[in-house]
Amino acid sequence: MIIVHAKGNSQLGIGNLSRSYELIKYLSITKDVIGIFECDENIFRRYDINNIYRVNNLNEALELVTKYKSFIYISDLVSPKKELSSFLKENGAKQILHFNGINSGFEPDILFVTDGFDYEFFDNRFKIYRGFEYYIVGNEVIKNRKKKLKHIKSIKNILICFGGADPAFFTEYFAKNINDFKYNYKIVLGPAMPKNRKENILTIKKNNIEYIDSPKNMIELLLNSDLLITLGGMTTYEAMCLGVPASAVRWNYLEYIVKSFGEKNMITDLGNIDEAYENLLNLNLDNVNKVCKNAYNIIDGSALKNIEKVINSINGESL
Template identity: 25%
Template sequence: MSRDNLKLLFIIPARFGSKGIPRKNLKILNGKPLIFYAINNAIKIPYKKEVVVTSDSDEILSMATKFGAKAIERPAELADDQTTLDPVVFHAFKTFSTDVKFDYVVILQPTSPLLSVKSLENAIEFIFLNKNIDSLISVKEERHLSWKYKNGEYVPDYKERKNRQYLVPKFVETGGFVISKSKFISENSKLGDRVSVWNLPQHESVDIDDFDDWNLCENYLNRKKVLFVVSGYKEIGLGHVYNVLAIADELSNHELHFLVDKNSQLAFQKIKENNFNVTIQDKESLSKCVVDLKPHLVINDILDTKAEYIKKLKKNKFKVMNFEDLGEGSRYADVVVNAMYDSNKTVRKNMYFGSDYFCLKTEFYFTNPNKFSSVVSNIVISFGGVDPNNLTLLCLQSIYDFCVSNDIEICVVTGMGYNLHQTLSGFENIKIIKNTSHISTYFNKADIIFTSGGRTTFEAAILGKPTIVLCQNEREMTHYFLNKNKGIINLGLGNKISKNSILNNFKNLIDDSDKRNKMHNFQLSHNLAYSKKNVIKLINNLVST
């Protein structure tokens, strides 16, 4: 028998009575009646087939025909609570197999709306190719320490306590489907002699029995694929990576993917380190990589975009959101967030400027700022994930001797892209923290922070830290937060600042406790606590349309 001649009978049992969820099979789930999902799966299978719904409800049968299924009215004796599935399936099979010989019967439960066409088609292909299997049942894998009730007490149902991944798996039927050779369908059974199982992905195995199951399915069906396209390499640092990682923390209800351009091996490593699904550009055109991934929403954090790139994304009907984008492509994006730039600019309706839209790492929102200290005893030097100009070394050369003489502790925090630690070897009395996952801990201990003009200025601000800034490049010089923030002393381009200037500004700030206190209070006055929520609201608006 060839695939071309294979004939399938899909039987979908859908009784009206449901105690847990009234009118369950007709209840609207993500815009469609529950019965729709099983019918739609069956219709999309590319074999010769009949799709049949058997029910005791005229309303269900009428709805089923609207979606392309044929209807069988179930006899009253097969519609009570005591009736098992076997005689119901057999009745439908007898009714439709009089004139047509079916090779396999596929029983689909309408209570498994997350079952995918791909999984169902693969299972049919599997049983067709493996002639020694008579029936195939959908299951889910479970690995949990379980207990059982025996002789009046609860006892372990395992021999040895192990981590979950080392336990012997158990396979539990999901109710998603049963596929059987037609010759084994009888009034008392739907299974053949040789039964095997088909392990479904965990989310496809949900069987709706109560409202908790229903809500879980609703959540999954509302999930959208969100693709972060991000750059991060030595010349531009890892600020864009930290930005999208901070956003990803808030989007657990969506399917998240990351794509980095071919120059961004550092970004790839950092995202991989956080256990996200990330790929690196493998085609000449970045837009082709995006199109292949078929996202609902594309979030670009790659600096200025070109019009051609954004137009290609929009042509594929993707929603597009850009960060820190002053390029021509920003004209064509649905939303552009430029938190680093002046919020008072005259801008297009799709653009959002200023600190109200800055996304801090999650740890900063849950760090209580330390009280202001009139005495400076601890400073932090941190120039981002890469520090391409080694401004870390410049600051140490400028202030190290003074700090040692005045018992001021120096904590140097470097990122994963910083590869010049050997240049710091001559400074014995410093603490170096490499690629930390909790930088807020060190920032919060500081009385003064030295940093560049990127996202760390916001991180210092939410903790109320007086900050001295040395910019890495001309673009950082344009960031409005540096120029309008009385909590920051902006010394300008780091590679043009003398060591004496750095030291003198540092000493003057130490000596002026009142100024530092005002800087501390001004930093805390920024309303950054809800800034990320504003961005998430914009994202949710995009994915819901």
């Protein structure tokens, strides 16, 4: 048995649920897998698979976990504690795998560090698999990946998406400050954005802005866009895999990621919010194409297979 546990009630955790959802779907083809999602009902409705259970908190999650005598546990939690890993070991976990950081004392057996940025990472307590080849994008993204990447000849249609909630409030900034006739803009209002906030944004009307509320198909939106503007999260990786040029605005929580992507020539770094719009209006098309091709080659859609290989290598894989 494999248990995948993710939490997405916080503004910054929705991507974890989506990543875990894709992993559960993929592993379920050949393995006995359940998912445990800590999230509210509204978010949970997005995940239509019958072997994922919704819980309200960690205690409810652990009640489910203890029903199984022997299992591989995969965590996609933000800042789990050492007490959790100790509990899991005492209650049937043969191996603990974890995505994200371990700065709160959590002790997995295997850690996935899903980027190839330049910072050093050493820890002798567990085995580390590191690199962009472990960053999960969904099967639907992979199915729609361009077989051959072609240079774009011009930029006209721009997709703005700052995640499920946009904790940076950059959506409002762009909606208010856009005053050009150079581009057509589609602005995504994410599913975790409060209703009153969406209503306020929708009062900002401009001829070249279209608002998309909680889109069901981001892939189609991305493929019909010449450029994505984001914070550097999950949608950025999806664009890279699809072969759609990605750019990002620096925001405190994800600023390092945006800067690092820029240094790796994987996105167009638009800088801080007060300079991002001007930088957008002065994009260099050759550079946009160059970074798009580089990112496309790096985010190649192999992560699910690579993670499955790691799971298969664990003793007791038949659990």
